[in-house]
Amino acid sequence: MAGIVRLARLRDQGRTFYAVLEEGERVREIAGDPFEGDPFAAAAGATGGSRPTGGLAWLPPCRPSKIIGVGRNYRDHVAELGHSVPEEPLLFLKPPSSLLAHGGVIRLPSDSRRVDFEGELGVVIGREARRVPEAGALDYVLGYACVNDVTARDLQASDVQFTRAKGFDSFCPFGPCIAIGLPPDDLVVETFVNGTRRQSAPVSRM
Template identity: 55%
Template structure:
């Protein structure tokens, strides 16, 4: 695993192993119960892909896109594992969207599909939280996707084969999304080629690869989890707070 976490007042960053309730980092053996995971990277940008699962296209009765549909989420929207998603006062409908995220290893531009794997650090869980009513109202997606806390990421980065991974989202323990990355319309390596032909990808940048069928609404008090096979579980708490009150999550 690769990531960042806090334990005993110290920030640890790099490669580690998890076994039997402990994190093994260099010569340190740290109980998981004492660890707070931070977002595993601090991206300069998050490039997200819309309508990239066959089952999601079918759910919406929409044609499969000929090219990836891209949008951006700001770095200020990133939160980590077990942080709080804050429901904004401007929206009455905020949805979860569980996704596989790609983390870029080094700066790259015009990368071919066959070279793409060389520029990927690994993969993690992502929740493309979306103010659905504002998305429909605005016509473009910047506001709906860009609120603070709308990009949960983590808990850490795993080096796995992304081609056939089970992915599911749970709300309060109930499975609401369940699919497999084999259902991606444009796979990870195609996305790296396509996006890097448009913009330079920096080390630590994140590509959110799209969500499967079953997106739905979150409400205050919910616990939402994105689990991806061989990677882990990203868990976040949902809160609606007065704008004058600071969240301590």
């Protein structure tokens, strides 16, 4: 899509850098850390040379201070579970230590017998915000990313809250990039397991 910038974070022989993902599995490096200034402008102004992604290690595309999840966020899923849509958002936190880069391996905990995938649309906040009115909320959104909210379903059922079930290391695959300038309204979130589509739902059903 025209006008969309895909921001990635990679490592090359111990050196970490941000880059814009281009067509043909190539990247163009961004000077410095875009999140130390204006990431919107930095991503749009990448001036480094273009290079192939082969031989580079993918990292989570940013380093969030926290990861906020919203439970029961799809109407169809809520109905399937026999629940009602909550009047207030059902929020939970995943620790930054749960992040996993594109292509990484999810490590299954020994104390769980049922680990599930949950494909989600990740919303990446690009600047510091607090108590933002709903009308201005999108002004703080840098972009959107693919996220897998991996969950130990049996532990979720036995615990009062979600921290253990959703907080294991590697339980938040994130990336490979942040799509900046992507209109979210018509997006469809799809999840594939071993090449088979297991989830498909439009964002409009949230």
